[in-house]
Amino acid sequence: MARAKLTKYITLSNVCEQCTKPTKFELLGEVAGEEGKRWAKCGRCHHTMMLDLALIQGERKSAREVNVALEDCIPYSPKNIYTVGDAIYHKMWDDVGTVVSKELATNGAQAIVVAFSKIGEKRLIENVA
Numbered sequence: 001m002a003r004a005k006l007t008k009y010i011t012l013s014n015v016c017e018q019c020t021k022p023t024k025f026e027l028l029g030e031v032a033g034e035e036g037k038r039w040a041k042c043g044r045c046h047h048t049m050m051l052d053l054a055l056i057q058g059e060r061k062s063a064r065e066v067n068v069a070l071e072d073c074i075p076y077s078p079k080n081i082y083t084v085g086d087a088i089y090h091k092m093w094d095d096v097g098t099v100v101s102k103e104l105a106t107n108g109a110q111a112i113v114v115a116f117s118k119i120g121e122k123r124l125i126e127n128v129a
Helices: 053-064
Strands: 009-015 022-030 037-042 048-052 087-090 095-104 110-116 120-126
Touching: 022 048, 087 110, 095 120
Parallel strands: none
Antiparallel strands: 009 022, 022 037, 037 048, 087 095, 095 110, 110 120
């Protein structure tokens, strides 16, 4: 059986157990006697924890799956205000997606995180006067 390619670093949406912040983890090695689990070190606080890679891959696949019909979408415009769960069509990218979360950018602008079906997650600005 072929082994999956293993990377040295992995960025996760979940947080470190110690510093409770999303971070980049360095994969250290396999856990003895545990299939699909790896030791990982937090890039911020250097705390070592065990990760289940099968669970992480499942979360990534489900986050990418966007089942939105074009007819149900709102055309994206930076002038509009969106809510979490809105279906959006981005004309320039010819892609549909769903608003996953809302953020405040460092410059004070409002932003939305949209999970698109073809290009993945992107941050877009909203409520620009």
